[in-house]
Amino acid sequence: MTLATMNGQDVHVDDEGFLTEYDEWDHELAKTLAANIGIELTDAHMNVLEFLRADYKEQGETATLRRVTTMGGTPTKELFRLFPKKPAKKMAYIAGLPKPVGCV
């Protein structure tokens, strides 16, 4: 657990840079996190991020791709377009949530 400074504020992150405090996240921070991995946020991105944030609050775990598709209503193909290559990991990173655990 370390402190990082983003947008002039201190935030807690793990060793891969994922935020560890749910409440330290806001929309401005999301833009910065997205920019860190080369993504410019649009409304389509924000819809997905809002679903992830709400679902995490309820479930206590980061949603899987399937969950975002079936419960959040965004097709998997679209998730790959919005968050190329590694959507599950990138979505969680930008949404300020823990990296999703592959359930093993």
Added chain:
Amino acid sequence: MKRMLVLGAGTAGTTVVNKLRPRLDKREWDITIVDQDAVHHYQPGYLFVPFGTYSPEEIVRPRERFIPPGVELVEGEIDVVKPDERVVQLTNGTVLDYDQLVIATGVTPRPDQTPGMVDEEWRRSIFDFYTLDGAVALRDALATWNGGRLVVHITELPIKCPVAPLEFAFLADAFLRERGIRDRVELVFVTPLDGAFTKPIASARLGGMLDERGIVLETDFMIERVDPSAKTLVSYDEREIPFDLLVTVPVNMGAEFVARSGLGDELNCVPVDKHTLLSTRYDNIFAVGDAADLPISKAGSTAHFSIELFAENFVHHVKGEPMTAAFDGHANCFVEAGDGKALLLDFNYDTQPLPGKYPLPVVGPFSLLEATTANHWGKHAFKWAYWNVLLPGRRLPLPALMTTAGKTREEVSQ
């Protein structure tokens, strides 16, 4: 009379009734268990069928043989659970009421969920080994196969026994060497994960084992569809992986009645408290074994360890007392490495598989995360223990909760 109704007479359901019958007063509690067919499969044995190590006959037994006296076994397909009326309806019209319901209907491979998988190449060049039919069909295909690209593929996590696809790749490598055609085979392991396995130390160790065997690892591959005419796997980000022989692990989903009853998540698994297995929505419904949404391996060992604690809790729960035993996600699994050796993994919700000895520190006899002959014999002896100790609900001489005694973290950086 009150009734405990258990849905599914597989590993978890059978163990539950064997553990609970002696603990619940017969004058107060009826126990009924329902399954859709009469045959119990030793599922860990499927892995060995394609290589001719186990015959299909060795891994099936009549279910009734494992159901104790004082428990009624009902054969029938479950249509729907009506939690508000506390009844379960079967498709043949039978209605069973309950005071406590235990859902133990597991998960099933669903190749139909991936476009192109069950079309014209299914069971011709596309096989699964998580069903007995599939394992037998694959055995016949492998026996006469002349080489080419053999692709071992995981569709999506979670799956039952998540190390089995890796074991399949290791065993296939050894099998093809024995048949003298390994040099004519390109062996590829395709996974949606970012490594051979999820947990870092085990992933590094198992990834190294793929390397040593010349097995190519393709990571982060989220399949969108199979193109059966071109014989390729196509991912959502438009990568293509060609195959001559595909051994796939389809997405695993819980039973359809779970969805129909409004009890399931996006994979038809039942959301439960991860320490007590009690439904998050109904205080008289539990889900045990693979049917639950626990964030840990879907495996017989998980079912076994969790049911030890569940049984203890259940007798308190039905008396209105608090449940004090807490399941920690303990799981362990032998990983066949080929050539008569195997590894052993032991882990829980919080602690990843570490190197060391098990179950006794230093002494073992099993070695964690290391390929040994003792582990291999442990894995095969387990078949006997499954039928004779585990299903009848007898205690294995292993603690239900995980321990870190005998394990080391020093090797973490290797």
